[in-house]
Amino acid sequence: MSLPRYKVTMLVLCLGIAGTFVGCSSNPSKKEVADLGPQSSEQAYFDSAEKALNKGQYNEAAKNLQAIDTYFPTGTHAQKAQLDLIYVKFQQKDYPGVVTAADRFIRLNPDHPNVAYAYYARGVANMEQNYDGIVRYTSLKQSHRDVNYLKLAYQNFVDLIRRFPSSQYSVDAAQRMKYIGQELAEHEMTAARFNIERQAWVAAIERGQWVVEHYPDTPQIPEALATVAYGYTQLGNQQSAQQYINILKLNYPNLVKANGTVDLAAARKQGSWWNKATLGIFGRSSESNVNHAQQASDEHSEKRSWTNRLSFGMLDKPEQEQTAAPAAVASEPVVATPAPTSEEKPKRSWTNRLSFGLLDKPESN
Template sequence: MSLPRYKVTMLALTVGLATAFVGCSSNPKKDVVDTGPKSNEQTYYNNAMKSLDRGQYGDAAKALEEMDTYFPTGQYAQQAQLELLYTKFKQKDYEGTLALADRFIRLNPQHPNLDYVYYIRGVSNMEQNYDSLLRYTSLKQSHRDVGYLKVAYQNFVDLIRRFPSSQYSVDAAQRMKFIGQELAESEMNAARFNIKRKAYLAAVERSQWIIEHFPQTPQVPEALATMAYGYDKLGDKATSQQYIEILKLNYPHLVKSNGEVNLRAARREASWVNRVTLGIVGRSDKADISSSESQNTVEKNAQSTEQKSSLLNKLSFGILDRSDREVSHEPARADESLYDSQRKQ
C-alpha cells in the first residue's frame, strides 16, 4: 500500500532537514590557538590597574586572569590574585570570589593581606544571601533562607580569631551584629509559626536558642514572652511564672494586669485597622513609647537607627521606596598602601 503523495513529500523534507542538522553538528569547530602573552607582566598589571580605576571590571578581570595564566610565579602574581578577588566581587560573581579566596588562603597561608581575603570571603557569603529582588525591597531576608548568612557569620568569626588587630575586624564585628539580628529574627519567625500551629515545645526551643546565642538582639523580649506563653500552654505553670517574673523586671509592658503574658505586645502587632490600611491608620504610638522606655541600651540603639517606612513603601507592600536600615554590604578594598607600593616599582 503506497503512501499519499503529500505524506511522501513531508517524509522527504523531514529526512532532509535531519540530515542537514546532523551534518552541521558534525562539522568540527576551529580550535582556538593560544598564542601566549601579548605583552610583559608589568604591562598587563598596569592595564588592569587602569581598568580598575575606571570601573571597567570586565577588562580588568580579563587582564588579571591572563596574568594568572601566563605569569603564575611572576612578580605581581599574588597581587594580581588579590586584585582579581576584588574585581570578581565588584562584578557580583560571588561564587567566583569565594573560589578565588579559598585558593588564595590555601596557597598563601602567610601572606600579609590574608586578613583581607578572610574578610571579603565573609562579605561575599553575606551578599549571596540577598537575591536580586530582596536587594531592592524592604522584604525581610530573615523570613527566608539564611544559610549563607550562617556561613558568613562563621567567616567573620574566623577573621577576628585569627587577626584580632586587623583593620577589617571592626567592620566584621558590625556585620556579625547585623547577621545575629537576622538569625535571631529567623528563629523568632519560626517560633511564631509554631505558636500558630500550637507546637508549643518547638516554639519554646526556638526562643531559648535566641536567648542563649544572641542575648543582645531586639528579639529577646519576644523570645522571653514566647517561652512564658509556651510553658503555660504545655502545663508547666512554675517555669512559665519564672519567665513572667523576668518580664516584670525587664519588660513590664509585656505582662498584663492579670499576670498573663501580652504576646501581642511582645510581637508589636498592630490593630486590625492598622493592618487593613497597611500601617497608615490605627497605629498605637503609646504602646511603642512604653515599649521603648523599657528596652535595654542595645535595643534602643537598634530602634533609633530604624527609619519609618514612607506611604509609598507601605502601599507597595515594602517593594518601593524602602529605607536602608541594613548595614552596607559594600566591602572595603584591600590596603591601598599595598597597591601604591606595587605601582611605584
C-alpha cells in the same frame, strides 16, 4: 511485503531532513579559539591591569589579572594579582567569584601578610549574596527569607576575628556580625510565631530558646523569653513557665500581665487588624512595652511617609536612611573604603527612583 512507492518516498524525505538537522547541529556557528599562551610578559599584564583599575575599567583589569594567574602562577606579581582579582570581582558584583577567589588565595597563601583581606572579602561577598534586586529596592525583610548566605558570612567573620583579632578588618567584621545576629534572631522568631499560630508549642519553645542561647544581645530577646514562657504555659508545664515569667518580671515587667501571665501580644508588638490588612503599611502597633534596646533603635530610625510605605520603600525615602547593606571592599587590598555619608548623596527625584536611576539623574556635588 514491500511498502507502497509513496511511503518509500516519504520515508526517504524524512530521513534526509533528519540528517540535515543532525549535520547542522554538529557544526557550531562559532569556532573554538585555541589558547595560544601568553601574549605579553607578566610585567606588561600587570601594568595594563593597574592602569585599567585606576580608570575603573574592571573588565579589562580582570582579563589581565586572570592572565597573570593563569600563565604566571609563580611569578613576581602572582599574589598581588590574586588579591586584586578578588577586589575586581567584587566591583563586577560577581560575588560567587569573590568567594571562590578568596578561598583559593587562603588555601594557597595561608601566611601572606594580607590574607586577612581575603577572609574579610569572602564574608562581605557571602553577605551580599543574601540580597537580590527585590530586597535592595523594597522594604522587604531579609530575615523572612532564606538566610543561608548570612550564616556563611557570620562564620567567615568569626574565622577572621579568631585568626586575626588585631586586623584592621576585624572591627568592621564585628559590626557586621552584630547586624547578622539580629537578622538570624528575627528569622528564628518568625518561625516561632508561625509555630505559635499552628499551636506547635514544642517547636516554638525550641526556636525561642535558640535565640536566648545564641543571640543574647539582640532586640528579639524579650519576645523569645515571652514565647518560651507562653509555650510552656500551653503545655501545662507551669514550673518551667514560671521560671521564664520571673525573668520577664525582672527585666521586662511590662510584658507580664497583672494576673501573672505573659502578654505575648505586647512582646510581639502585634499590629491591629488594619495593620495586618494593609500588610504592615498603616496602623502600626504602639511603641509601648518594648525593651530599652528597641526604644533606642526606634529613636534613631527615620519616620516613613505613606508614599514610602505604599511604594515599598522606593519613593519618598527619608533623608537619613539607616541602611544595613555592606560597603564595598577596598580598592587596595589593605585599606577599607568607608561608605559614603548621607550628606554626600544628592537627592533623587521620583522620576529617577521609578526608572531605577536611569532618568533624571541628580547632579554630582
